[in-house]
Amino acid sequence: MGVYENCEQTYSDKELAPQHTESIVNYDSQPIVNAADRVYKLVESCSSDDVYGNNVQKAVSVLEECLQKYSLDEICIGFNGGKDCTALLHLYHAVVKRKYPGHQGKLKALYIKSKLPFPEVEKFTQISRDKYHLEMLHFEGRIKDSLGQLKANHPSIKAVIMGTRLTDPYSSHLEAFSMTDADWPQFMRVNPVLHWSYGHVWKFLRDLCLPYCSLYDRGYTSLGSMNNTHPNPLLQYVDEHGVLKYRPAYTLSDPTKERDGRN
Numbered sequence: 001m002g003v004y005e006n007c008e009q010t011y012s013d014k015e016l017a018p019q020h021t022e023s024i025v026n027y028d029s030q031p032i033v034n035a036a037d038r039v040y041k042l043v044e045s046c047s048s049d050d051v052y053g054n055n056v057q058k059a060v061s062v063l064e065e066c067l068q069k070y071s072l073d074e075i076c077i078g079f080n081g082g083k084d085c086t087a088l089l090h091l092y093h094a095v096v097k098r099k100y101p102g103h104q105g106k107l108k109a110l111y112i113k114s115k116l117p118f119p120e121v122e123k124f125t126q127i128s129r130d131k132y133h134l135e136m137l138h139f140e141g142r143i144k145d146s147l148g149q150l151k152a153n154h155p156s157i158k159a160v161i162m163g164t165r166l167t168d169p170y171s172s173h174l175e176a177f178s179m180t181d182a183d184w185p186q187f188m189r190v191n192p193v194l195h196w197s198y199g200h201v202w203k204f205l206r207d208l209c210l211p212y213c214s215l216y217d218r219g220y221t222s223l224g225s226m227n228n229t230h231p232n233p234l235l236q237y238v239d240e241h242g243v244l245k246y247r248p249a250y251t252l253s254d255p256t257k258e259r260d261g262r263n
Ligand SMILES: Cc1cc2nc3c(=O)[nH]c(=O)nc-3n(C[C@H](O)[C@H](O)[C@H](O)COP(=O)(O)O)c2cc1C
Pocket: 078, 143, 147, 160, 162, 168, 170, 179, 180, 181, 184, 189, 223, 224
């Protein structure tokens, strides 16, 4: 059984709520409206030996530091619909709401579309844009080239908030604030969730009832393009009718296998 199998239901189970109300606890039907209150309550109530709570606390303080160093016009969040940046977007939204309660403007989000994006990812980025009131800065093609265009078209942007974790490829040397490599267009990479584990990301998304891309409920555990990403084989099973199916991403018990659906 996966670690979070007994947690509250996923966002996509929402329609089941009327029939199963007695089995559902703490469901938040307005997680985005309540973002700042719930995130800060979590952070303020966590004990020193709570690794998850401390990681959320650290992410909030990195975001607060980012907002001290840069104005909202100088910041964008790297958002491609993946789980890590989905958790991060919620945190960023919460911290901005707490620091600027009257803020009505749109937060900037960078989305570099891959050559063959999943329609589910495209749809989810649009849903998130609307729910979180984002100004999407859209680019297509290679990430490095797109960052060059970002610099040329949006010269005010100095920092990109990212959902990178230490276990991501080529990321073990990163810190909360790390400039892009010397041969890349120069931006400050802000990495609030660097120390989060795979399980922490899912605990955050599911405990706070946040919307996430539907592919994760169909066995995908990390998202690339349609031509290089498939459901994680470790989540495969055959149901009682002999049909091949996949368990949801949050049930993956070995986090080192997170990218086993990517090639
Ligand atoms: C804003 C931004 C800045 C990046 N900066 C660097 C960099 O300085 N050096 C580098 O090798 N890759 C950089 N990357 C690429 C990422 O490390 C990573 O390869 C890319 O996000 C694809 O990740 P994935 O394979 O998990 O989908 C950057 C990506 C983004 C979105």
